[in-house]
Amino acid sequence: xxxxxxxxxxxxxxxxxxxxxxxxxxxxxxxxxxxxxxxxxxxxxxxxxxxxxxxxxxxxxxxxxxxxxxxxxxxxxxxxxxxxxxxxxxxxxxxxxxxxxxxxxxxxxxxxxxxxxxxxxxxxxxxxxxxxxxxxxxxxxxxxxxxxxxxxxxxxxxxxxxxxxxxxxxxxxxxxxxxxxxxxxxxxxxxxxxxxxxxxxxxxxxxxxxxxxxxxxxxxxxxxxxxxxxxxxxxxxxxxxxxxxxxxxxxxxxxxxxxxxxxxxxxxxxxxxxxxxxxxxxxxxxxxxxxxxxxxxxxxxxxxxxxxxxxxxxxxxxxxxxxxxxxxxxxxxxxxxxxxxxxxxxxxxxxxxxxxxxxxxxxxxxxxxxxxxxxxxxxxxxxxxx
Amino acid sequence: xxxxxxxxxxxxxxxxxxxxxxxxxxxxxxxxxxxxxxxxxxxxxxxxxxxxxxxxxxxxxxxxxxxxxxxxxxxxxxxxxxxxxxxxxxxxxxxxxxxxxxxxxxxxxxxxxxxxxxxxxxxxxxxxxxxxxxxxxxxxxxxxxxxxxxxxxxxxxxxxxxxxxxxxxxxxxxxxxxxxxxxxxxxxxxxxxxxxxxxxxxxxxxxxxxxxxxxxxxxxxxxxxxxxxxxxxxxxxxxxxxxxxxxxxxxxxxxxxxxxxxxxxxxxxxxxxxxxxxxxxxxxxxxxxxxxxxxxxxxxxxxxxxxxxxxxxxxxxxxxxxxxxxxxxxxxxxxxxxxxxxxxxxxxxxxxxxxxxxxxxxxxxxxxxxxxxxxxxxxxxxxxxx
Numbered sequence: 062x063x064x065x066x067x068x069x070x071x072x073x074x075x076x077x078x079x080x081x082x083x084x085x086x087x088x089x090x091x092x093x094x095x096x097x098x099x100x101x102x103x104x105x106x107x108x109x110x111x112x113x114x115x116x117x118x119x120x121x122x123x124x125x126x127x128x129x130x131x132x133x134x135x136x137x138x139x140x141x142x143x144x145x146x147x148x149x150x151x152x153x154x155x156x157x158x159x160x161x162x163x164x165x166x167x168x169x170x171x172x173x174x175x176x177x178x179x180x181x182x183x184x185x186x187x188x189x190x191x192x193x194x195x196x197x198x199x200x201x202x203x204x205x206x207x208x209x210x211x212x213x214x215x216x217x218x219x220x221x222x223x224x225x226x227x228x229x230x231x232x233x234x235x236x237x238x239x240x241x242x243x244x245x246x247x248x249x250x251x252x253x254x255x256x257x258x259x260x261x262x263x264x265x266x267x268x269x270x271x272x273x274x275x276x277x278x279x280x281x282x283x284x285x286x287x288x289x290x291x292x293x294x295x296x297x298x299x300x301x302x303x304x305x306x307x308x309x310x311x312x313x314x315x316x317x318x319x320x321x322x323x324x325x326x327x328x329x330x331x332x333x334x335x336x337x338x339x340x341x342x343x344x345x346x347x348x349x350x351x352x353x354x355x356x357x358x359x360x361x362x363x364x365x366x367x368x369x370x371x372x373x374x375x376x377x378x379x380x381x382x383x384x385x386x387x388x389x390x391x392x393x394x395x396x397x398x399x400x401x402x403x404x405x406x407x408x409x410x411x412x413x414x415x416x417x418x419x420x421x422x423x424x425x426x427x428x429x430x431x432x433x434x435x436x437x438x439x440x441x442x443x444x445x446x447x
Numbered sequence: 448x449x450x451x452x453x454x455x456x457x458x459x460x461x462x463x464x465x466x467x468x469x470x471x472x473x474x475x476x477x478x479x480x481x482x483x484x485x486x487x488x489x490x491x492x493x494x495x496x497x498x499x500x501x502x503x504x505x506x507x508x509x510x511x512x513x514x515x516x517x518x519x520x521x522x523x524x525x526x527x528x529x530x531x532x533x534x535x536x537x538x539x540x541x542x543x544x545x546x547x548x549x550x551x552x553x554x555x556x557x558x559x560x561x562x563x564x565x566x567x568x569x570x571x572x573x574x575x576x577x578x579x580x581x582x583x584x585x586x587x588x589x590x591x592x593x594x595x596x597x598x599x600x601x602x603x604x605x606x607x608x609x610x611x612x613x614x615x616x617x618x619x620x621x622x623x624x625x626x627x628x629x630x631x632x633x634x635x636x637x638x639x640x641x642x643x644x645x646x647x648x649x650x651x652x653x654x655x656x657x658x659x660x661x662x663x664x665x666x667x668x669x670x671x672x673x674x675x676x677x678x679x680x681x682x683x684x685x686x687x688x689x690x691x692x693x694x695x696x697x698x699x700x701x702x703x704x705x706x707x708x709x710x711x712x713x714x715x716x717x718x719x720x721x722x723x724x725x726x727x728x729x730x731x732x733x734x735x736x737x738x739x740x741x742x743x744x745x746x747x748x749x750x751x752x753x754x755x756x757x758x759x760x761x762x763x764x765x766x767x768x769x770x771x772x773x774x775x776x777x778x779x780x781x782x783x784x785x786x787x788x789x790x791x792x793x794x795x796x797x798x799x800x801x802x803x804x805x806x807x808x809x810x811x812x813x814x815x816x817x818x819x820x821x822x823x824x825x826x827x828x829x830x831x832x833x
Contacts, residue, residue, distance in 0.1 A: 063547065115501040121499050121576055122529065122530035122577070129694075129823070135705065139527060141526065142528060143511065143525065161547040188505075189508065190508045192512065302525075303523060304510070304515065307508055437512070
């Protein structure tokens, strides 16, 4: 790698049903917040993660649009897409742009405006992350795909319906401490277990919501960060990116997420750390079962033991390795293209010691895991405060 | 830049109305052709340009899907989008991946399958490259936007209706020598002037068609290329990328394309050449007026003089600087996400001396210009045979 890369600015729009704002407004709010946080007066290049503004908003060509509305000077601007991992992918490419020396000050953003269409249209748009020809045409939706994974995990490893619910309870406990989220309140085990069935065994409170929102970062070379920023420099020390079959039925084992294992392995190798060195994790809990599978793939628990982690307190604030202190996708919301960037915003907030009531003590190294579809693509980043 | 980057493989699917093939089939055909041409037995990473498979095919998450169907080993795969410049953007990012040393052997592809929807839906999908809220909601389509540019160019510089038509005639003359194209036959001045009106002054034969197709490249470090390829190595010596207002009405001068001028300037500086050193150009003739404006921005002719180039023979095969020897978007077709990659395929074919009846003699340096929307984003690449 040519140059070390630091994160010197973070920003978020509010997250929720933002009917008073357009797609471009939502993005620009987050971008300006990150630029202000970084204290820079220019941007040299931009990467933006977005899954499907074409279907949600009738708008492609997003990077040029956002660069224009942000008032930049005709900079190179790139939109990337990897379904719900689009934000994480934008982080990777921004890292590359700075590491390679193509640009010094790079804005990385993610945005999705999902509530401008009705629920059926949103479900359809999200289904385009699966294999249209072999999965979606058969009638399956994303809750259905993750329900299959959940049922298989229950059958194979004895994971219980209550353990799934405990993931949602934990993440809402964390989210109640994060006012920027869409649903920043606690929920109870009973409310999850009695909520409306979506796709057996998953109920509505096992599912992340449909959200409007954006998140943004400012990256620059570490050497420059030390000169221009008074805040603690957060260095990106590990980057991992892998793919898998997009269709669930093509996997050898539908309780596993090999792309997550592979991306994590790449990031750990690059960072020269292992899971024991990680102080906190933001991961892709699009459904409660996803968090259970992902903590297994990351090596936080052994394969098959993911169900017990939320219950035992291992992954709670105050536990050995807190997971989703932001509230996760479940409580904070899941504007799909923004999620991977917002995960990094939470890690930087924690590593700076700015997380207030949800602060993880002595947090020095954090990890994000952002995944597309039913695990067809995954990005992992590891960050360390310098 | 860390490493020099060479193109060692090129491939195309057939282009046209490919109703017997699915989106993934079209891409895989081009990718396998490029891999075979390169003679490699593995791919380390992939970048794929696609504008709107979401709207055309109900499929996002394209990079993971294509990596899977190509049979790769769970490689990092990235889809990029910049409207009709998506292919050129994929070329830039593939270049970065190799230059940075992230990967050695990188597949760059572009694909669009546009004929699976009706003409109205295709026109809507294409309109998402413009500003939905300020342009498209007012009822304008892309032929309309370029018609405004054409009328302004005619009013300001005296460009004639016949000069527009001569661009189409020239590109079909070239395209008649390229059997892979969608419409590989000659057309006459009279046929253009008498063809159906689309948006005054542009008629149907001023417009590039709706096309299914894919194109692909294999990139690797130049040093490695010399070891593993017997074909002439083609080095990427210049890369330029710039944006502009996405909405036409926000421009100071609607006959100009500042993003093209800026991207070309970046690429010329990096390559340390000027337009006089360029032996041939593939540029974005989505409408005849576009070629006229682009040759002005590239400095092939003075501002306002673009109308005379096709008529004088300057940009014809055998002329001083042949433009669109492949037939251009007009004759070869315009599967929007594939176009920027296919332009590079043509330049490499020419620089290798493999262009048969349309070969440009002593071609050593070639340039591609690929643009999104009405010029809101532009990629320029310069390549030299070593």
